[in-house]
Amino acid sequence: MTETLTLPQVIEPTIFELSSPGRTGVTFPEPDVPRSDLPAELLRADLPLPELAEVDVIRHFMHLSHLNYSVDGGFYPLGSCTMKYNPKINEDMARLPGFLFTHPLQPIETVQGSLALMYTLQEWLKEISGMAAVSLQPAAGAHGELTGVLIMRAYHRDRGDHRRTKMLIPDSAHGTNPASSGMVGLQVVQIPSDSRGNVDLNALKAQCDETVVGLMLTNPNTLGLFDEHLEEVIRTVHECGGLVYGDGANLNALVGVMRPGDIGFDILHFNLHKTFSTPHGGGGPGSGPVGVAAHLADYLPSPIVGIIEEGTDDLAPLFGFIHPPRSIGRVKAFHGHFGVLVRAYTYIAMHGAEGLRAVAENAVLNANYLRARLQDTYHIPYNRVCMHEFVAEGRFPGSDVRALDISKRLMDYDFHPPTNYFPLIVHEALMIEPTETESKRTLDAFADAMLRIAEEARTQPELLHEAPHRTPVGRVDEVKAARDLVLCCWFPENQ
């Protein structure tokens, strides 16, 4: 049986539909080693791999790329994702042949440059965060969380403390925090926010006992707010023997200004792809290094890069791999996403300490500028000076316009929509993070569009319900997409 997926409006056929029998892109030369055929039982005739010339393939993917919205093409205020512009010098550095043409299994003497870069990046992340030691292994933010939670569990168990099974997570935390704790087999206890968007201290105190593994704190939280009782929150958890994990996904608000390690965070993960500008969205790759305070340094994933022979006045040190004695083990094949590490290193080197501080200051300034321009039109439930992002309600009294309608309409104005329906503690949430790389002109254009859309919601609500109108694909049926999953546009003959 062969089924073809029928779309209401075909913008670009699938590569299978473009296939034409006999077309080829590459003609392989005769092999320079003896040919060995695949075993007959592994050969199959019913695998309709597409047959195309190189030009067909290039045009297909070029057309698809033109349908994309990207941060290189426009404003992308996707809250929590820190979609800042990624300087192109990062790409140049990641493509230097000395980095590009290496293999992680090469003898360390032949990759000293790469190891020196990793070592220096570890040192810089320690300096930026105030942590005592850093591992670069985790593949992305949530993987960094999992690594951190495994370290917390190992620390308690190592001390013979087996009663601790409870992870405290505020309702303003990132959604991955409960998932990471759940994967480690811990019981997640949600801590509510108070009326100013802080962790509710009384609710926290009520949960703090000898069964607490720790607290996973996103600060600034997903409302974009800095916790006004941060030191007391940390002290409360420490007093019951728990550890405090910092979700560093919002580090862009703090970098160069505040060091989480200085005020008592025990663990922090970094999202290099957010704070330190490496391309993300569309699936990565990210990079989620983990930093720990001195009492947890022995538990870091193994190996980390260290100096194994000190240098002299004339001779550079020899970099190699060292193995923390109580390590939770390896969490990633080889040494993490090395190409992302090169880009983050480049970004940090380019900015320096003062430049990084300016990143955070401008990220916070831009978010507050937008908040101030929108606050009289859009209800902002926890409305105080925010950090790098803020959350508005995408609804109006007496109107049936919703956050989704506003998001879709923004696409008609050529803006990427903000994150919507998160955090869950705000009705019809629109989570707006402009980042520091946007000019006042761009911010004003976005604010103007948001104000026009609010006006349209009053005068022409159907315009919003049916949006977007000016994009290659109109309003998609998200319910059908989620309920009737079709991941394959052809079906093998025998199924």
Place this chain on the structure above:
Amino acid sequence: MNIPSHLKYTKTDEWFDPSSGKVGLTDYAQSQLSDIVFVEILVSEGEQLEAGKPIASVESVKAAAEAYAPVSGKVIAINSELVNSPELLNKDPYGSAWLIQIEGGDASALLDAAAYEKYCAEREH
């Protein structure tokens, strides 16, 4: 907002029918979640439940949520229809979209319809 008076309610938006022992998600819960696209019942028949234990995982186009046991007791039936028709949770939250049936549940600690209605109204702001 539909809040039948013969049912009892939790602050986590489950309903409990003291006469049949059936448990489900309220109309308020389904309207907050919007279109539900996936449901998984996390308990099995014969299992002894404690109030507050997760009984089902529910996903909509907007969010993922868990449903919790409103009362302690023994699971005597689960609604296997829901796995194939999660949209029932939107269409018929108090009828065909019941999640599980619990035997021996004590509803005295739960909210009545009036108290639950007040609780829902408070959360709208």
